[in-house]
Amino acid sequence: MEITRTNSKHKDFVSLVKLLDAELAQADGADHQFYAQFNTIEKLNHVVLVHCDGEVCACGAIKALDSDTMEVKRMYVIQNKRNQGLASIVLEELENWSSDLSYKRCVLETGKKLLGAKELYLKNGFRIIPNYGQYIGIENSICFEKML
Numbered sequence: 001m002e003i004t005r006t007n008s009k010h011k012d013f014v015s016l017v018k019l020l021d022a023e024l025a026q027a028d029g030a031d032h033q034f035y036a037q038f039n040t041i042e043k044l045n046h047v048v049l050v051h052c053d054g055e056v057c058a059c060g061a062i063k064a065l066d067s068d069t070m071e072v073k074r075m076y077v078i079q080n081k082r083n084q085g086l087a088s089i090v091l092e093e094l095e096n097w098s099s100d101l102s103y104k105r106c107v108l109e110t111g112k113k114l115l116g117a118k119e120l121y122l123k124n125g126f127r128i129i130p131n132y133g134q135y136i137g138i139e140n141s142i143c144f145e146k147m148l
Contacts, residue, residue, distance in 0.1 A: 002051040003093055008044035012056035013074075016049075020076040024111075044073065046101075048093045050086055057081040060090040062098055065107060065133075070098040072108035075117070087120050099148045107145045109135045118142060 006013065043063070050058040058077040062070040072094055077086045098106055107129070110117040122128075126144035135141040 001089075003089065004049045004051065005093070005097060006047050006049060008042065008047055008061065010047060010049065012049050012051075013047050013059050013061075016056060016059045016076050016078070017074055019078065020074060023076075046070075046094075046097055047074075048090050048097070050090060052081060052086075058086040058090050060087075060094050062094050062106070064103070068104040070094075070101070070103045070106050072106050075108075075120075082116075088124055091120070091124050095146065095148055103148065105145055105147045107132060107143060109141050109143045112140050112142050 004010075008014070044061040046063065047061045048059060049056055052058075056078075058081065060075040061073045063073060065071040072091070075087060075090060077090075095106055106126075108121065108126070109131070110121070112118075121144045124146070126146045129143050129145045130136075131138060131141055131143045135143055
């Protein structure tokens with residue numbers, strides 16, 4: 001397994017995001033266009049990739065939300081590598097990178113229908129918080145926070 005810090009221009013990240021977006025389009029249904037507007041990757045300068053046996057198998061990213069907070073974005077593990085701890089590895093690397101950059105907390109939003117995502121974040125020390133920013137009042141969103 002190899003962990004790489006890169007940016008959103010990396011071809012392996014772009015390929016995983018296409019898979020992620022296809023899965024989210026199914027899960028989100030009619031709400032997908034609303035969420036998609038907040039998930040562009042052009043300005044993501046902090047991307048983590050995990051390669052397993054030479055193939056990209058997981059990713060995640062962070063972007064500054066404010067001077068103290070990084071927002072976790074675009075978490076994804078390919079289907080045949082799920083339930084092997086790779087998402088937790090990506091998340092830990094994103095948290096470490098946030099700390100390296102002197103941020104004090106990480107926040108994120110996920111869909112209420114994505115039960116595996118909710119379990120992942122709780123298992124990794126995140127706590128549920130009131131919806132923030134563009135997710136305030138969005139019934140199908142659930143937001144999390146972790147102090148670093």
